[in-house]
Amino acid sequence: MPTGENDPRLEKYRRMQRIRQFEAKAEAIHAQGEIPGALHTYAGMEASGVGCCMALRDDDYMVGTHRSHGHPIAKGAALRPLMAELLGKKTGICQGKGGSMHLSDFSVGSLGETSIVGSGGPVAAGAALGAKLQGLDRVALCFFGDGASSEGAIHEGMNLAAVWSLPAIFVCENNRFGMSTPTDKAVAGKNVADRAHGYGIPGVIVDGQDVDAVEDAVREAVDRARAGKGPTLIETKTYRYGDHAVNMGRELTPRGPEHEDWVARDPIMLYRARLIDSRVGADVLDAIDAAVSDEVTDALQFARDSAYPAFEEAFDHVFVDRLPIPEDVGKYA
Template identity: 75%
Template sequence: MTEQTKERNLEKYRRMLRIREFEATAEAIHAAGEIPGSLHTYTGQEATGVGACMALRDDDYMVGNHRSHGHPIAKGATLRPLMAELLGKVTGVCKGKGGSMHLADFSIGSLGETSIVGSGIPVAAGAALGSKLQGNDRVTLCFFGDGATNEGAFHEGLNLAAIWKLPAIFVCENNGYAVSTPASAVVPLANIADRGKAYGIPSFVVDGQDVDAVEAAVAAAVELARGGGGPTFLEMKTYRYADHAVNMGRVLLDRGEEVDEWRKRDPITLYRKQLIDSGVAADVLDRIDHEAKVAVADALQFARDSDYPDQLEAFDDVFSERLPIPDFLSQ
């Protein structure tokens, strides 16, 4: 293993650990009432996000979904503004106005996430069209879940990407469930990737728990897109450990033994063993683990120390003229 390869592999491990620690902390403070609203965690799916984003350039675009914390972290985002956004603070990536499901960080090419299922797909197609019209070689990668492939936006987005040969990579993170409904109950296919083939798009199934396999598949798709070959559809077989949104309880779904089976193929555990088998010392990985905990703790402290937005800022960053401020609000 070359030193460059080793450092790249350690960076994949670092980003997966940062996601895992970030989500564990988010769950804890959500339960304590510090995060308002819903919280959709990425725990268990770290290899899909990290592997995919490691195949991108810093200036490539990325579009996520409502399970949104893992995607910007996988792309290399700074943790402090992400955590501040979860707490609704003015130092957040969206100035505290977006919250958990609507993170966007243009500094790393993250065009944003949204709680509307499937809505990121036409956004990604639009970003890819923009790159093609500008004549640059940026690609756009779009994350979405298995449930999004039943939305009209999925079919419209893939059809446009196919006929216009847009530089887009569509990554379906098939974690087996849409909220609490098994994918097998609503999708009459063993592999959702087959839907991409209907549009003449190269489509493949990938082991979403293997970060190297994910990176290799996305890297091939990126090469095709940059060369003008058009889009690729990749189905990542993965799994989320928590419920659709944390603290929903087991009333909706009891997956007990199934979760235990998937934990046997935990992406971080698998990759740690792979790195050690390749000659990386365990203490090096332990240090990265510690650094991830420190980084997330620092982000949380930063978020807690930050201010909430001023109430008058509610009228900023909207597609309309600011309304008159009533006297009692401006006092």
């Protein structure tokens, strides 16, 4: 079996490792106070994001959530500007103004993540509409969580996409908890994917810990969307290892006996075992692990060495015409 640089199986493994190691490093430095504000990590959910993004082209659109580091990494984003953004540096992907929950990277089609739960639905529908009106064959994929599955904006986006047969894929990453509330206590019905029937679109449930299964399901939805047959709702059954937001000084997420079962089904370990069973050498995977570790270390050093934006830059990128800087603003710097 091929195990070269262009082997998509190794790329899936590499991207999952990049997410896991990036999140581990971010959590560690957040605990030391280097990252301001809340930090929502994606560890445990890597197969969902990577499986989805491996089914997309580079020029396809993606909209993420407040748990926002994993999605652009899954789409192939560079780690240096992402880490710099978390530290609020000028070299960050949003020049230090977005922070952990508001990342975007247009170079890989990431239209942005946001702390407004469920807000990505209309954004994805709009991107899909734009592609359709321009005669492009791009698709737009919207990630949202089980906590957002009852938000009106998500359903508005799905309804418009269904009515107009837009090339959109809506992916509910059901990680068992909406902040601290178990999904079965807040979401009516057994499966979020069942709600697709109300819009006359396919609803698909997939094992979110199996990166191949996720990719296959999303690839089918992508092919359907590119063919002009409209959107699909996919629910990935997954699990987040960290609390809703890490290092907050209190446990927000209640863990039951099923926690250990989910940890035992670590998506990276499952895929590593599958690769080894298919005759990919453990040394090849170990080399990827080491290379990713070096990449994350390099990204952190780059971020630490980068400058903060000047205070005047707070007035940039607010409106089309730059806001005037008050004459006395310097005394507050």
